[in-house]
Amino acid sequence: MALKTARFEFSLFGINTYVVYDPETRDCAIIDPGMMGIEEENAMRNFLKRENLTVRHLINTHLHIDHAVGDRFVSETYGVPLEAHKADEPLMQRILQQAEMFGIKEKVNVVDIGKYLEAGDRIKIGGGELEVIHVPGHSQGHIVLYDRADGCLYGGDVLFQGSIGRTDLPGGDYTQLVSGIKSKLLTLPDDTVVFPGHGEATTIGHEKAYNGFLR
Ligand SMILES: [Zn+2]
């Protein structure tokens, strides 16, 4: 059974939050919850209720504040642990510093990683699954979630339409990022749809042909 994807774009950081769900069992995973404040939380709450979805997984592609700001809301409201890669754990402290910088300190409570994800792990969502691919370079613990059966991936800040993730933040490494994208993502089928953490979706084939960072 094919999984379905719903995209939310939350405002402060212009972040894409994805709800990936099995339309038959109504199980879902929430990837990179970027909602902040009651209105955005209610948008998610209402969607899940209307669609009758049960949250089984809370997953962060990596631990930057824009992708993690809604972690506590999702974790506490739906009783699910945060799943992320261990190598991003040192960034937790930075999230709090960033929250202070943005003047939203009181709204950001980090959640500890409750389940470590590693390359090769498979995350079950009803009858479907996401495979964990580790692509460090934007951060050291950055993972991409690949739905092989449906030919799509949730890419966080690794690969964008015509661009790649920035590498000037702590844990960033340009050479590592480019080589990881080439060896682990551009080797996937050309028609694989990439759902990025910011901006519009693209495909592996399109980026292979036109992305100037990957020549
Ligand atoms: Zn990031």
Ligand SMILES: [Zn+2]
């Ligand atoms: Zn981001």
